[in-house]
Amino acid sequence: MNMNLGCLLLSLIGLVNLALGSPGDWLDEFIDCRESCEIIRSCSDPSTDAPDHHNGFDLSYFDETPVFLRKCLLWDCESDCDYQCQQIVTILRIENGEEIYQFHGKWPFKRMFGIQELYSTLFSIANFVPHYRGFKILRSELKKLSHYDKSGILLDKYVYVSIAGMLAWTASSIFHLRDFIVTEKLDYFFAGATVLSGFHAIFIRIFRLDKHDNLRHLFCGTVILIFLMHILRLYLDWSYTYNMRFNVAFGVLQYLLLLTLSYRNYVHLKSQPKSRSSPYASQAQMTWQLCTVPLLLVVGTSLAMSCELFDFFSYTWQIDSHAIWHACTILPSWKLYDFFIRDYRYLKHRCNSLAE
Template identity: 40%
Template sequence: MWLLPRTHFPSSSSSSSSGSLCRVLAILSFLLFAVALLATPAAASRGDRLPEFKDCVQGCKEGNCLSEKTPLPLHLRLLLWNCPSECDYACQRSVTASRVGSGQSIEQFHGKWPFKRLWGVQEPFSVLFSILNGHVHYAGLKSLKRELPRSYPLYPYYRLFSIFGMFCWLWSTVFHTRDFVFTERMDYFAAGANVLYGLYLAPIRIFRLYRPTYARILRIWGMVCIAAYAVHLFFLLGVRWDYTYNMTANVVVGSITNILWTYWSIRHYTRLKSFWAAWPGLIVMWLIMAMSLELLDFPPVAGALDAHSLWHAATILPGMWWYRYVATLPLPTALSYVLHFALLSILPSPCPGCHVHYVRPC
């Protein structure tokens, strides 16, 4: 293992780091933007076919969107709400309130529950939790750059992990702010890329593929992952947009990653008898339990908090736990302040009493 004082680590220019990060995110966004333009609209939900909903939308459009359009507030127009979409939202809320009042079930519209928006944001809690998840990766990346030496063999892979994480949660935030076909596709593509990168990283760390002797194997493994992602996009855009397939593909890839980290944790905990060696396996268990929220879908509580938003909330602490595992990195930034100290109260430092930086053994 390495026990290095922080002064041994080279510093980097914040401006050049920020510029490099922006370029990476811009390239990823541009590539997925190109394929997302090929997307087609999804099928309607049960709520869309309700006669009262259709009549409401038609009447609203005829009364407000034809000759003299009813003006919308600026904050709604900034988020690309227009008269027809405003009618659609108003009728969703009206029909839902009427059904709840008469003891009927709440139905989905356009594949989503009828949420109460906030300042034009369609799913406020999912947006909030997506921002917090993205912030964990952003703060983690800053800490990695500050704490880890550039000579550390896993540094570039951990850095990419942070970038893919930020990219994923950026598009999750955009999608839950305003649901369009394009933002939905970008959210799905970014999430798939993030999950697949997790699978790419696991064998590199677990089987030490970063070593020069495994250079050829590492290149092959990288090409396999890139090819798998390309085939995934081709199927969704060129063959059939299939929500079930997309979910299954992500679950399968994520499950393989979880199995690898569980194997690593069991092996190293058995050998080292150190609690930190079991952390990846415990993180996996947390995520598996949190994933059950996606399977237990239910109408949003108070029109705002649903299972999907709770799933986003449940992934915040595991992300912080991961960065703490990588190099015992705290995240003392504003948005994660409370969560950070909640985590510290649960997880003792793997190096109690140390006054030097601790990096995990290779």
């Protein structure tokens, strides 16, 4: 299940901002402040003269960029002036009781410990953990199988989901730590990879392509081709709208597949005599794990994603709706892998019962 759709939804919300610029970008005081900062700090050419007009920031004091930020996180003089002026203007607006504005499509976060968006970064790192755990438990489940057990194909596909998840959340952590064009694009590319890997794995599970080698290879090849074409399309002509549509389309397909799986498990469980459903858990437990959990995953992540639509930001707490969305996806990712494993074991139990 794609937990990174939130980033993409944010990009859709930010689309208008990118086309028109954020309201903060066009504030006179912000433009004046940046101009003064760049002159006072001699950002470009040390011999540049002061402008012939005066603005309220001529005598302001601007900090020098700390060495660590300059060398390790590549904050140059201009980007640091931009940052300092966002802070100065925002504090002035708060003091005057005015609305807080976004700059360049983002809220004016304070750098903390050198991190551009502290909470989004921390929650992105936290989101890495369930995918890493998923990777470990899937690998140990695979190790229990004999080499000839073809049911391992399904587990292999889930392993790819966990790898894509780990890559995506690493990219997201880096992007929220320091926002560059390249870190932003990596975040989007890997988000695309997670959506496709989830779609691919659940599709194979539902249509039991693990039992049909040729069809599966054809399907895998098609998905890889779709991803390569997607990357090529973005490389040739970067488009936020297209990227958003692509990810939402496959994200929604993935949710529909998961709901289908939940329903099919429900129908199957109901059709079974109670004693045959599983030797390990009661029917109620099985219904919860195999039907209700995937349903809650879809409903929960969709609801959490909708919190992005409110685009909330607190300067005091330095948190926004995007960070809260990232916090909301940790538990569902954790539960997703538990579901994959339980569904896999149930499927295997069903196949073994039929074989007996």
